Amino acid sequence: MKNRFIILFVFLVASQLFSQEKYLTKEGYISFFSHSLAEDIKADNYQVLSIIDKKTGEIAIQLLMKSFMFKKALMQQHFNQSYVESYKYPKAIFKGFIIKFNELESQSSTVEIKGILSIHGKEKEISTQAKIEVLKDQINLSGNFMVEVADFDINIPVVVRNNIAKTIKITFDLQHNPFK
């Protein structure tokens, strides 16, 4: 666990040294959505940190679980305290690659992103399609993918099990600018 943070830290520090190749956002958007017959639950996070290395297509994303905003304060409290245990695992981290990033031929296209998603201290390999836009001073990534709650060892109490989907939809919209 600690090693991973050190690796990420080194990656971030390295980003600062070779800034012209790195694109970054600190105000990216990620939401999750759970649909069940009982209720729909959505939470939004507008404080996502994402860094793309334009040279290699490497991407690193970090967010704070506590920055997910719910409609109902009580839901947010249950989410942080009981389900994802934010006091123990404050961050979700994704580290991976935009496949064939340097072979993109048009400004706007679809790419595959592959990497490791870490939530609640558990790692899971993720692969998803994303819409990408590469402009002069901007790289935009958007899309969505599904994750299984069970893959991340998140325990949902029996009493609310019908209210929370087994599969959660994650939506992302990340607009990166050159790292100055």
Place this chain on the structure above:
Amino acid sequence: MDIKNSNPKFMVTAQQIFKDFEKDERLANKKYVDNLIQINGIIGHISYENGMSIIALKGDNDISSIICQMLPEANSNVLKLKKGEQIMVKGICTGYLLDVMMVRCLITNDNFNEK
């Protein structure tokens, strides 16, 4: 929590809270996260997205800052602010990435009505 009518648990400068997180993130998490914090700092930049305003207060260096996601009711006051101005922001701390993150923030300067 009623942000407007609650008293902050800690009152700090932007530099101080940033330093605390940089020095020992775990300890700073324990102290600040989930608590109502009032921060005094200089506006680095202001942005608007999805009807929401975000104020970044200058931290200790050029890269890192205190990113404050404002409550919608703060919008009219945020519009009056400019980069470089010194302000006081009150909100809930959610932790630290490259920056210290704050949500549900209000401006608490004396010349505003929100106090």
